[in-house]
Structure formats: C-alpha cells, structure tokens
Amino acid sequence: MIGGVKAARIPRQQHVVSQVLLKQFTLDEHDGRGPQVRPVDVHFPKRSNKLKSTRACGWADNFIAYDSASAEDLWSSVERRAPAAFHAVYAGTPFADPLHMETLRDLIVLHYVRSHRYRDVYTTAFRAVRGKVSGELVERFPEPLRREALRQTGLHLTNTAALTAFAERLVEQSEVTQDFGSGALFRTNIESMFHKVRAESSKWHLQVLRPQSGQFLIGDNPALTVRTDTTPWPCNMAIGDAHSIVLPISPRHLLALGRQNIVGTIPRASVDQVNTVQVLAADRYVYLHPRSTRLEAFARDTAKRWRPDPVSPYRASPTATESKRF
Incomplete structure (x- = not known):
C-alpha cells in the first residue's frame, strides 16, 4: 500500500508525451505493428535505435506515484479533444472553433x-x-x-547541535515531508501548477507555424519556453522571461504562444533552432518520423556537439526564478 492506495492501481510507466501527439510523427502504414517513431538517444547519439511504437516512447517511471487517477482525468480531458484540434490545424482552420484554440493551448x-x-x-x-x-x-x-524536546524525550537540550538534530526529526516526521516521500505532494502540486500555467498562458495568443523547408522533431520534454535573441535559443526559463512557449505537433506543424493569433511559416534557420532546443532539453530521447533520415543525422550531430557528457545532460538554469513565478 502507498498512503492507503494500492500500488497496483497506479501504472508504473506513465506517458509524459501524449500518445495522441506522438502518433502525429508516425508512418501512415504500420505493417501491423502499430504506429512507430524513430527514437534518438541524446545521451548516446552514436547508438543505433530501432523503430518503436508510441506506447513504448515518451513515458516516465512512476511519474505520479500516489493516487494518479485525478491527474490522469485532468490529462485526458485535454488529450481526448486533441484529434479534432489536429484535424483543424491540418485543414488550415485552427481558429474557426474556439474549442480547438483552447485545446491546442491546453496541449502546450x-x-x-x-x-x-x-x-x-x-x-x-x-x-x-x-x-x-x-x-x-x-x-x-x-x-x-x-x-x-523535553516533552517528547524528557531531555534538556542545551547545545545547538542537539537541538538541530531534534528539529530535523520533527521535520522528517512532518506531514509535508511524508507527503513528499509518498508522492502525494507532487500529485497535488502538478495539478495546481497545470491550472496556474493555464491561467498564465491565457495572456498569450496562439500561433500555428509550418516550416518553409525541413521538418520538426519532438523531444521527451517537448513544450519549452524559449528566447530567440541568441543562438542556440536559450530554453526552460520562467514564462515571464520567455519570448514564447513552443510545442511541435507534427513534422510539419509547430504550436507557439505569441503576441497574436497567426497561421504562418518560419524559415529553415528557425526550424533548426526549434529542433536544437528539443535535443538540448530532452531528458533522454527525441523522436522523429521514421523516414526523416536527414533530421536523424541532425539530431545525432546536435547531441554530440552540445551534449558531450551523458552524465550531466543539458538543463537550463532552472528553479528559483521559476518557482517564484508560480
């Protein structure tokens, strides 16, 4: 049991990249094996990787380890609306229905x-x-x-070291620390964060962008805050410090938050920057259409150039600023 919840009810491998999104990067014909993507391991970019089904990609081990049902309901409330929104994007009419715009924003x-x-x-x-x-x-x-300390132990603690040790025991026994250990705190935190970021993103407009040439790949940390004033684009800064949040949704379509609603194109140099930050920010893998051989070479070369140390993968300076934002 985990905090009174049966562990067997919680799937160990939980998708952080929606299968409905990964499927947009797959072959049309599946040879009976289901939709498949080409993974590239950014820690070991020289390693050859076979095609994998979307079920086997984009997951995290025990991502929500405590009573994940409410979070799964929250995620599915977005994911089940995604196919219709994708269809509108591919038809060139993403802004025709406000529900599609809301869905695409929520997907980011x-x-x-x-x-x-x-x-x-x-x-x-x-x-x-x-x-x-x-x-x-x-x-x-x-x-x-x-x-x-006197009440609990009968001891008079006169020195700082002993008092600190007792304080440490109190903290370790606290409800917050126990909830952190069980995963209960993370579940409530991430659900709250979804609603906070959703409210923050409502101040931005939606952009649907296509490449003038080339294709997009997608990483296992796919929705990224970026700035576009230096090369390579910095990523993973606080939303308030970013120029945009970007999310590839197919080899030929990118969602971005910006100053106005637009359907437009971006030059090859910007496509390369989007793909570069996907490689830099990936936890372990990027995924691409199985026939994107040139893009596979780009991903491997980028990982070798910018991520030379598999022990210390690239992460933008994170947390204090971002934590204060929300």
Whole structure:
C-alpha cells in the first residue's frame, strides 16, 4: 500500500508525451505493428535505435506515484479533444472553433507541466527548502523547540547541535515531508501548477507555424519556453522571461504562444533552432518520423556537439526564478 492506495492501481510507466501527439510523427502504414517513431538517444547519439511504437516512447517511471487517477482525468480531458484540434490545424482552420484554440493551448500547457523537467524543478526546489528548515527552526524558535524536546524525550537540550538534530526529526516526521516521500505532494502540486500555467498562458495568443523547408522533431520534454535573441535559443526559463512557449505537433506543424493569433511559416534557420532546443532539453530521447533520415543525422550531430557528457545532460538554469513565478 502507498498512503492507503494500492500500488497496483497506479501504472508504473506513465506517458509524459501524449500518445495522441506522438502518433502525429508516425508512418501512415504500420505493417501491423502499430504506429512507430524513430527514437534518438541524446545521451548516446552514436547508438543505433530501432523503430518503436508510441506506447513504448515518451513515458516516465512512476511519474505520479500516489493516487494518479485525478491527474490522469485532468490529462485526458485535454488529450481526448486533441484529434479534432489536429484535424483543424491540418485543414488550415485552427481558429474557426474556439474549442480547438483552447485545446491546442491546453496541449502546450499539459506538456509544459507534465514533464521530466518540471518534476526535476519540483524535486530540486523541495529539497532546497527542506535542507534549510531545521536550521531556521533552531534559529527562530529555540525555546519552543527545547520545550517540545523535553516533552517528547524528557531531555534538556542545551547545545545547538542537539537541538538541530531534534528539529530535523520533527521535520522528517512532518506531514509535508511524508507527503513528499509518498508522492502525494507532487500529485497535488502538478495539478495546481497545470491550472496556474493555464491561467498564465491565457495572456498569450496562439500561433500555428509550418516550416518553409525541413521538418520538426519532438523531444521527451517537448513544450519549452524559449528566447530567440541568441543562438542556440536559450530554453526552460520562467514564462515571464520567455519570448514564447513552443510545442511541435507534427513534422510539419509547430504550436507557439505569441503576441497574436497567426497561421504562418518560419524559415529553415528557425526550424533548426526549434529542433536544437528539443535535443538540448530532452531528458533522454527525441523522436522523429521514421523516414526523416536527414533530421536523424541532425539530431545525432546536435547531441554530440552540445551534449558531450551523458552524465550531466543539458538543463537550463532552472528553479528559483521559476518557482517564484508560480
């Protein structure tokens, strides 16, 4: 049991990239094996990878480990609307129905929040705060701590080290720390974050962009905040510091948040920048259409150039600024 919830009810491998999105990057014919994409391992870009089904891609191990049903309901409320919205994009009419616009915007938010990147941000931020709490309790509330230590243990704690050790025990036994350990805190946090980012993104307009030439690939951290004033584009900054949030939705279509609603095209140089940040921000894999051989070479070359150390994959300086934003 996990916090009173049967672990067997929680799927171990949970998709952070929606299958309905990955399927947009697959072959039309599947040879009876289901829709497949070409993965490239950005940690080991020289490694050859076979085609994989979308079911086997874009997942995280125990992403939500505690009572994931409410989060899954939230994600599916967006994903089940995606096929109709994609059809409108491919037909060139993404703005004809306000529901399609809302769905596409929600799809960006969903993949921005339900991500390896956000789980790393959350974990790092919690541990940073957790590491300071015991010392702050001793500094700010020494006498109440001494009284509580006497009540619980019968000991008079006179030195700072002993008092800090007792404070550490209190923090470790606290409900917040226990909920962090079980995953309950992450579940409530990520659901809350989805709604906060959704409200923040409502201040932006939706852009549907096609490449003048080339194709898009998609990473396993696919929705990225970016700035476009340097090369390669910086990514994963706070929303308020970004020029846009981008999400590839097919080899020939990119969603972006900007200053106005537009359907337009972007030059090859910008396509390369979008693909570069997908490689840089990926937790482990990028995925592309199986026939995109030139793009596969681009992904491998980019990973070798910009991600030379598989032990320390690229991550933009994250967390303090972003945590304050929300």
